[in-house]
Amino acid sequence: MALLEARGLSVNYGGLYANRDIDLDCHTGKLVGLIGPNGAGKTTFIDAITGFTPVSEGKVTFDGVDLAGLSPDKRAKIGLTRTFQSLELFEDLTVRDNLMAGAERAQWHSIITDVLMPGRNERQYREQVDWALDIMRLTDRADTLPSDLSHGQRKLISVARALAAKPKLVLLDEPAAGLDTAESQLLGAHLREFLDHDMSLFLIDHDMGLVLNVCDYIYVLDFGEIIAEGTPAEVRADPAVISAYLGESAGESQASSGATFGGQQQTGDIAGAIDDIIHDVSEETR
C-alpha cells in the first residue's frame, strides 16, 4: 500500500473543477513529481491533500489513515507537511525559530511545561532543526530574520521548515521557482538526500530540468485532470504531454481563454523552455 493514496479526488470551486477525479500514489522513499501548465490545479491538489481546501469527491489516505475531516495541523502532526508557493514564512521569527515552530509537536500537557520549563521541550527538537539548517546550508543565517535574506534563501527556509519536523512525506510547491540555475541544481541534489532520511517527497515545479532529473515517477496535470504518468523517460515521450505543452490544442485554448486565464498566455514560453531542457537533459544523460 502506498504512503499517500488519492482516489478519485475532485475539488470543485463553485462549478469549476480545479481537480477532477485524480488517482495518485506516493510510495515510501520515492520522489514523485507533478507537472502541468499554469492554472492546471497543482497547488489545489496540495491544498486538498493537506486540508487547506475541502475535497468535493474522492478519498485520500495517508499511511493507512483516512484524511477526511482532519484539520491541516492534525495532518502535519501525522507526518504530512508542505511548503507554499508564496512561501508564507513566519516573518516575525528568526530562521531558527521558523524551523523550531515547524519541528515542535505540542502535546496537551506542553502548555504547562512550556511555561514552567521552557528549555525542556526544546532540547529534543533542537537537533532536528540543526540538521535541517545544515542540510539546506542555512546554519550561518540561523539567527537572522527571513526578511533580511534573499529570495533564494527564503525558498530554502520554507523547505527547511517543512523538513524540520522529519515528516514522512513533504509536499513541495514550486521550491525552485525564482531560483537561478545553480541554486536550482543545488536544491535538486538536496532533494535526493532527504530520501535517504526516511522521507518521501512530492514535488511540483515548472523547472522541467529539475523535475525530469530528480523524480522517480511523474504525473502530468492539465485542466485539473491527470493526462499522463510514468517515469521521466515515459512522460517525456508521451504524446499527450507534448501536446499539452507544445501541441495545437493548447494553442487553441490559449487563443480562446488567454484573456481570462493570464497564465495560459505563457504556454508558448513553456514550450520553448521544455524544448531546450529536454534537449539539455538528453545530452546530459548521454
Place this chain on the structure above:
Amino acid sequence: MSDWPFYALLGVGTGALYAAFAMSVIITYRGSGVVNFAVGAMAMIPAMVFAELRASGDLVIPIVGLPNRFRLGDPMSFVPAAALGMAVGLIVAAVIYVVVIRSLRSAPPVTMLVATVGLTLVLQALATRGFGNVTLRVSSILPDDVISLGGRPFPVDRLWLLVAVCVLALGVGVVERFTRFGLATRAAFLNEKGAILLGLNPTRIGLTNWLFAAALAGSVGIVGSSLGGVSPFTFSLFVVPALGAALAARLQSISVAVGAAVAIGSFEAIAVHIVAQQQVPRFFLGGISALVPFVVIVGALILVGKRLPNRAAILERAQVPVVLARADARVWALTLAIALIVVVSGDPTVRFAALQTMFVATLLMSIGVLTGLIGQVSLAQLALAGFSAFMLSRFDGPLGFPLAPMAAVAVTIVVGTLVSIPALRVRGVQFAIVTFSLAVVFDELLFRSPTFVGRGGIAQVDAPSIGGFEFGIFDGEQFPARVFGVVMLVVTALCAAVVQGVRRGPLGRRFLAVRSNERAAASAGIDVAQTKVLAAAIASLLAGVAGLMFAYKAMTFNGGGLSAQDGLLVLALGYVGGVGSIAGAVVGGILAPSGLFIVVILGGGSSPDQFLITGIALVLVAMKFPQGIAGSWQMLRSRIESQRQRDGSDPPGHETREAPVVMVETARTVEPGTRSGTSGVSESSGATGWRP
C-alpha cells in the same frame, strides 16, 4: 408582545443614526482601507458646533492654544448653524486625513485602528475642552408632530430621519455603481498599483471618500442631535452598533449595512421596553440593549468569518512589529529596586501613583499577550479586570482571603476563554470590534446591574489578611500602606515572570507563528484555534489579577473607571508604551492617568488634557513608532549594538552574528514571478493585489 412593532418603530430613529455611521465606515474603508473607529467622534464635532450655535450663538472651534470661542450674537437659526457646523466638521476631517490617515494607507490594519482610537480620544478631549462635559439639547428640526399609533403617541421625526438616511444610502449606491468616481474608488481599493498605472490618484480618491463619509456622518449627526442631545461622548458609543452593521455587511454592501443598523436600533428599543416592563429578571436592569449590537456582531462574524484565511485573502496579515528582547537580569533587578524605592517612598501621593502604575502595567501585560504575541487587538481586557474585581467582592464574604481572589481569577479565566471562542474566526480589526462591543456589554449589562454589583450598586472587599496579618491598602496609620505596595509589587513581578516565561519558550514561538501567518502555522502542525484560546486564557489570568489589584486598591468601588471608553484608553497606553513587551507594559503603566508620570512629573493635571496628550501620543506612535516607546528604545539599542559590532575588531571570516533582538515591520512578501511567468491566478498575484 403585541406592542413590539410599536417599539421597533420607535427605535428606527437611533437605527437611522447607526446606519449613517455604518455607511460612513464603509465608504471610508473603501476609500482608504481604514476602519474608522473615530467615526462617531468625527460626527460629534459638527453636531456639537451646531448645537452650541443654536443654543448660545457661540462658535466653538475644537483647538487648543488659541482662542476657540467666538461670540456671533444671538442663537442662530438652523441653516447657518448647520452650515457652520458642517464647515468646521469638514475642516477637521480634512486636517485629520492629511496629517494622519494619508500616511497610514499602507500600514497594518491594526495600526490604523490604533490611530483612529487615538483620534477618538483627541476629538473627545478637544470637545470637552471647548464645550465642557455637557449634553447640549436642541429642538427638533425635523417635523416633530406626534401622531397616535394604536393609541400610543408616536413622534414622527424618527421616521423622517430614516427616510433621509435611506435617500442618502440610495445616493451613495448610485454614485458607487454608476459614476466614474465610484469605479475609480473600487479600482484603487482592489489594486492600488494598478490604479496608479491607470492614472488615478489613490490619495485624492481617499480624501474625497473621507470627506464624503465625514459629511454624511456629520450631517446625520446634526439632524439626529435632536433625538437625545449631543455630548462629547454620545456618538462615540454609537460606533459599536455602527461597526456591527458595517461588519454584517462585510464592509461592502451599503444596503445590508443600513438594514442591519436599523434592525439594531429597533431591537434595542424593544429591549429597553422589555426592561421597562420588568418582564426580565432584575439582574438585567443594567443595559440589556447593549446586548443587541453584540449579538449582531458575533452572529455576522460567525457567518462571515473563516477559521483559516484562504489563500486569495491575505487580509490583515501584516502586523505591528514586535520587539523580542532577551531577558536581561540586570534590567529586571534595577527596575525592581527602583520600584521598591517608589513603593515605600515617604510621599503618599507617590505611593498611590505607584499602585495605579502597577495595576495598569499588569493589565497591559494582559493586552500584551493577546495583541503582542497572538496579534489580536483586545479592547475587553479592562472589562475582564472589572469582572474579576466584582467577582472578588461576591466571593469575599463566603470564602475569605486566599480563596476568594483565587476563585475570582478562576472565574475570569473561564469567562475570558469562553468569550474568545466565537472570536476564533475573526482577526485584526474585527477582533477589536468584537471585544469593544463585549466591553460595552460588560459595562452596561453587568457593572450597572444592581444584582451583579451588590447593594446600592457599590461593591466592597475586605482588606486581605493571612493568619491575622493584614496587608490592606489602609493599615490604620498610613494610606496607602507600604506593605500593600510591596505585595502588589511582588504580584506584578510574578505576572511579568509568567509573561516572560511564555514569551521566550515554545509557547511564545507558537503564538508568534500564529500571529505571523495562520496558514503557515497550521501547516507546521500548530492548532491555531487552540493556540488562540490558550492565549486568551493567559491574558484573562493576567486581567483577573489586575482586577484583584483594582478591587483591593479601592476597597469600595462601582463601575467607574471600567467602561469601554476607559478600555480604549488602556489600549492606547499599551501601544504608547510598546505592545508585546514587558518593558512596554511598565512604560504604559507609568504614563497612565494618576500614574507615576502624571503625578510625579506633571504634578497632577486635569483629565481632558491627559486624554488629549494620550490621544496625540497614540496617533504619533501609530504613525511613527508602531513599536512604542519601549520597542523603539530596544530597536535603537540593538542597532547601536550591531553597529558597534560591525565596527569592532571582529576577526575577518568570523561568521556568527549577534541575534537581532528586534523584529522589524513584517514585509509583505511579493513573490517574484515564477520562472515561466506567474499566472494571473496564482497566490503571488493575490499578494500583490492587496494594497501595496
